[in-house]
Amino acid sequence: MTLSVQAIPAFDPALRESAARLAEACRLPLADPNAVQPGDLVLTVTATRLELHELGHRGRPLALDFAHLDVTSPAGRTLRQPLAKAVGFKKRSQAPSILDATAGLGEDAYLLATLGCTVTAIERQPVVAALLCDAHRRLSLVQPEIAARLTVRQGDARQLLADFNPQPQVVYLDPMFPAMNRKTAERRPLQLLRRLAGDDLDADALLPLALQLAAHRVVVKRPPKAPPLAGLPPAFSCHGRGVRWDVYPRPRK
Numbered sequence: 495m496t497l498s499v500q501a502i503p504a505f506d507p508a509l510r511e512s513a514a515r516l517a518e519a520c521r522l523p524l525a526d527p528n529a530v531q532p533g534d535l536v537l538t539v540t541a542t543r544l545e546l547h548e549l550g551h552r553g554r555p556l557a558l559d560f561a562h563l564d565v566t567s568p569a570g571r572t573l574r575q576p577l578a579k580a581v582g583f584k585k586r587s588q589a590p591s592i593l594d595a596t597a598g599l600g601e602d603a604y605l606l607a608t609l610g611c612t613v614t615a616i617e618r619q620p621v622v623a624a625l626l627c628d629a630h631r632r633l634s635l636v637q638p639e640i641a642a643r644l645t646v647r648q649g650d651a652r653q654l655l656a657d658f659n660p661q662p663q664v665v666y667l668d669p670m671f672p673a674m675n676r677k678t679a680e681r682r683p684l685q686l687l688r689r690l691a692g693d694d695l696d697a698d699a700l701l702p703l704a705l706q707l708a709a710h711r712v713v714v715k716r717p718p719k720a721p722p723l724a725g726l727p728p729a730f731s732c733h734g735r736g737v738r739w740d741v742y743p744r745p746r747k
């Protein structure tokens with residue numbers, strides 16, 4: 495996959511400077527207008543937000559925008575949702591602290607922060623992490639209270655979980671599931687995410703680390719008919735449309 499960074503408009507020195515810093519942080523080249531090809535992905539710094547462009551694709555570029563997320567979708571995204579049940583949410587004043595070890599597009603992390611949970615979202619893919627940080631920056635302008643409950647960190651949870659502090663009440667895992675035998679096409683953001691992040695074939699390794707760390711429970715999001723992560727049966731599952739959350743309670747100390 496060819497991935498690079500550009501500024502639009504390219505004549506703006508401040509944007510060009512931001513693009514150069516971002517390219518260095520993500521260890522990516524700056525886009526060469528004479529070398530880019532249709533299908534290439536270009537992380538694009540604009541005056542208002544960070545976007546991921548697929549060259550030659552007629553659809554809109556990907557930019558994460560938490561404040562415009564549909565929180566009413568039946569796929570578990572309402573505020574009276576199975577996601578809330580899965581993480582053990584009972585009332586706002588006792589909302590659990592959550593470590594989302596596989597942040598991706600940050601939708602679950604944002605929804606949990608909306609409920610009142612404090613959420614640390616870890617993402618290892620640098621471009622995805624940069625898009626998340628940019629979404630978080632813009633969220634703090636429009637929903638500062640929710641943004642204050644959400645922290646984004648770039649890194650690999652396999653390392654960060656080993657000595658994570660403070661201990662979260664819940665560790666939440668939602669690794670990519672291999673896109674085999676799908677009857678319907680994935681949403682466009684997920685297609686792009688899969689191009690960037692791959693299939694997370696090492697996801698099983700996260701479960702034992704999460705079980706060591708979580709004070710109350712580990713929650714794993716899975717497709718409805720998928721086997722449990724690492725082959726470990728959960729104590730119980732919560733079901734939404736097209737999704738299942740496997741719950742592994744931890745013994746109270």
Ligand SMILES: C[S@@+](CC[C@H](N)C(=O)[O-])C[C@H]1O[C@@H](n2cnc3c(N)ncnc32)[C@H](O)[C@@H]1O
Pocket residue numbers: 595596597598599600601602603616617618619622649650651652668669670671687691694697700
């Ligand atoms: C399916 S997406 C998560 C979607 C997310 N729950 C949401 O609501 O948008 C999975 C993400 O986990 C990330 N990931 C997988 N393994 C990881 C690890 N060990 N550390 C950090 N991020 C990881 C992948 O890069 C990918 O972006």
